[in-house]
Amino acid sequence: MTLNSLLRTAAVGALAVAGAAVSAQDVTLRIQTHYATEHPTGKALAQWIDDVQTMSDGEITIEMFYSSSVVATTETFDAAINGIIDCDATGGAYQTGKNPAFQFVGDLMGGYDTAWQQYSWLYYGGGYDAAQSLYNEQNMQLIGWSIYGQESLSSSKPIAGPDDLKGWKFRSPPGMETEIFEELGASPIVMDFTEIFTALETGIIDGADASGLANNVGLGLYDIVKHATYPGFHSMPSDHLACNKDIWDGLTESQRRIIETAWQKLSFHIALQNEKNNAEAAAKLQEQGVTLYAWSDADRKVFREAAQTSWETWGDKNDTARAILESHKTYLRQLGLIGG
Numbered sequence: 001m002t003l004n005s006l007l008r009t010a011a012v013g014a015l016a017v018a019g020a021a022v023s024a025q026d027v028t029l030r031i032q033t034h035y036a037t038e039h040p041t042g043k044a045l046a047q048w049i050d051d052v053q054t055m056s057d058g059e060i061t062i063e064m065f066y067s068s069s070v071v072a073t074t075e076t077f078d079a080a081i082n083g084i085i086d087c088d089a090t091g092g093a094y095q096t097g098k099n100p101a102f103q104f105v106g107d108l109m110g111g112y113d114t115a116w117q118q119y120s121w122l123y124y125g126g127g128y129d130a131a132q133s134l135y136n137e138q139n140m141q142l143i144g145w146s147i148y149g150q151e152s153l154s155s156s157k158p159i160a161g162p163d164d165l166k167g168w169k170f171r172s173p174p175g176m177e178t179e180i181f182e183e184l185g186a187s188p189i190v191m192d193f194t195e196i197f198t199a200l201e202t203g204i205i206d207g208a209d210a211s212g213l214a215n216n217v218g219l220g221l222y223d224i225v226k227h228a229t230y231p232g233f234h235s236m237p238s239d240h241l242a243c244n245k246d247i248w249d250g251l252t253e254s255q256r257r258i259i260e261t262a263w264q265k266l267s268f269h270i271a272l273q274n275e276k277n278n279a280e281a282a283a284k285l286q287e288q289g290v291t292l293y294a295w296s297d298a299d300r301k302v303f304r305e306a307a308q309t310s311w312e313t314w315g316d317k318n319d320t321a322r323a324i325l326e327s328h329k330t331y332l333r334q335l336g337l338i339g340g
Contacts, residue, residue: 025059025252029243032065032080033089034073040273041146041239042066044266045089051262060255064089080244081138087243088140092131096175098138101321103314105131105142107237108328109176110307113300115147115271117335118236125331130324137320141248143241143260146267148274150232154216155207156200156225158291161299171196171208177235179310184303200224209235213285214277222290230282230292233300304338 035042049062068090071079076088077095093106112118121127122145135142158164165186172178172188181188189205199205201224210216213230222228241263248256282292295303315325332338 025255026061027059027251027255028061028063029087029247030063030065030085031087031089031241032068032070032076032085034068034076035089036067040277041148041270044146044270044273048262048266051265052259055258055262056255060258077138077140077242080242081140083244086247087143087241089239089241091237091239092242093175093237099134099320100314100317101134101324103176104321104324104328105134105238105240107176107235108307109180109310110234110304111328111332111337112236112335113150113233113337115149115236115274117337118147118238119145119267119271121328121331125334126327127324127331130327134320134324135242136245139245140242141245143243143248144263144267145238145240146263146270147236147238148270149212149236149278151209151211151235151237152213152216152232152278153207153209153229153234154200154221154225155227156203157206157227158293159207159227159229160293161295162302169204169206171199171205171210173209176310176314177209179313180234180303180307183306183309196221197224212274212278214274214281217281217285222285222288226290228285228290228292229295230278231294233295233303308338 033042033045035045037043037046045064049064052060052062065085068076070085073090074094076085076090077098079085080088091106092102095102096106112121122131128142132142153159153170155168155170157168159168162184165181165184167185167187169187169189170181171191172181174190178188178190191199193210196208196210197220200208200221207225207227208221210219210221212232213228216222216228251259286292311325315322329338333340
């Protein structure tokens, strides 16, 4: 074989290897979210997809399944574990039946005052490592959170402080929240999100824990009831992006970095947008005669102390739950939100 032939053969082989490498780096991620395309978070996810695909120069394609169109919301995590989809963009709180430790990555309840404090625990307070061990036990990788901020309680009667909770019947999600409010004398009633409007209209409940103030406006709650807590204090749920660990480990470092960075942009903008939306909603609601109650530091402390009783109960459920709770508590002490 001549030198030219050898060179031509080597060149063809190099091109074939290069082509295979490019092909091997291209990836499509199938992700499910419970949010609809028209929801503010759904729109933010669409922007995140565009960011990832643009920054990766088309190397990463994301196929997003909105409104839990593949499996039920609570089954999304298992669908990612089992390879039906690649990643879960719902939230850890849906997985407390799998491991109670997920309560402490889904919604601490009564812990942090702001989304920024909670993000700070995740990225700078040891939270990411503490939570990651929980996800890795399930062969999942936690990529990050999105936190839209404190939720507001809506009520047909004044809800100015802890004393107003005594005998207060309200819609509650299941889990830790029911325990905390029962401790304070309220009567939480677990019901589906879709039943809130009718239950308020018919007086089955006095109020509801539904969502943040602006979202509650969108639900039409203040067409029925004229009292709400704002800023909220009792619940600040975290949505997550979590991927099958085998899929995640199979990505290149560059691909992982792009996804993580774009997710941080999404998560912080969700908190910023929600803060603005809530402030605008608060101003309009007050003009319409809705009374908003900002609980005092002393009243918040009463709620937080009741919450801590439930934290300890849930922390005792297993070693992983205890480890994540202790990580939260260490950081909350540093912030001055709980005592030593």
